[in-house]
Amino acid sequence: MGKQMTEMLKGTLEGIVLALLTGKPAYGYEITTLLRARGFSDIAEGTVYALLVRIEQKGLVDVEKRPSEKGPPRKVYTLNAQGEKELDEFWNTWSFLSERLEQLRKGGK
Amino acid sequence: MGKQMTEMLKGTLEGIVLALLTGKPAYGYEITTLLRARGFSDIAEGTVYALLVRIEQKGLVDVEKRPSEKGPPRKVYTLNAQGEKELDEFWNTWSFLSERLEQLRKGGK
DNA sequence: TTCTACTACTTAGCGCTACTATGTACTAGT
C-alpha cells in the first residue's frame, strides 16, 4: 500500500467500515473481503480486526458470536443507533473536507 | 477541532498545503491564514510549521528567507518539480478514495 | 516607559490509527 494511501485512510477507514455495515451485519473476515472487493486490495487483516475491537469498545456496534461451518466461530457486527449517529457525523466531516478539496483542485477561489 | 476531522486530515493536509503552493509561493504564517480562510479554522499553527519542515526535508519545496516589515524574517516556500510530482500522486490517491466513498454513500454496489 | 497585540517561526511530548509480523484454531481436501 502506498504511504500516502495509508495516511489518508486514517480516519476514513472507520467510516468505510461503518458504511459497509449499514443494513447488513457482517463478520471480520467478511468485512476484509468486502473491502478488498471494493478496491482496498492491500488492507491488512490485522488492521480490520483492530478497528473492529475499537468500534466495539466505542459502543458503535453490537456483537454476536456465531458458529461457522468452515472454521472458528465468527463475530458478527451490527451497526447500532450510536453507530448510525457516528456514521452521520462521518459523512458530514467527509463532505466538508471533500468540498474544500474539490474547490482546491479546480484552482478555485 | 473534531476528533474525526483531525484524523481525516492526516495525509490530506500535506496535499492541501502543496495545492495551495501551486503557482504562488507562500510563507508559513500566510499558509496558516490561507487555510483558515478556506474553512480549516482550527488548524494549529504548530501543525503547519511542522508540516513545512517535513515537506522541506522531503525535498518537495524550495525555501528562501526574506525580511518582513512586521516581524521576524519569513521563510517563503516554493513548490518544485518533485513537489509537483508528489501533488499529482496526491490527487490520484484522493480521487481513488473519493470515488470509493461516494460509491459507498450512494449505497452503491 | 511599559504593556499589549500582532507578526513569524520552533519544538518537545502526546494520542490516535494503519501496518508488520506472528500466532492460534478449526475444517476439508490431497
Add this chain to the structure above:
DNA sequence: ACTAGTACATAGTAGCGCTAAGTAGTAGAA
C-alpha cells in the same frame, strides 16, 4: 500428515496532527 482456506487476536512500529510553551521582531496604546 500436509496444505490451504477460514477466522480471529495482538505486540510493536511509524507517521501525523495537536497541545503547549517558547523565542523574536514591530508598532501602537497606557
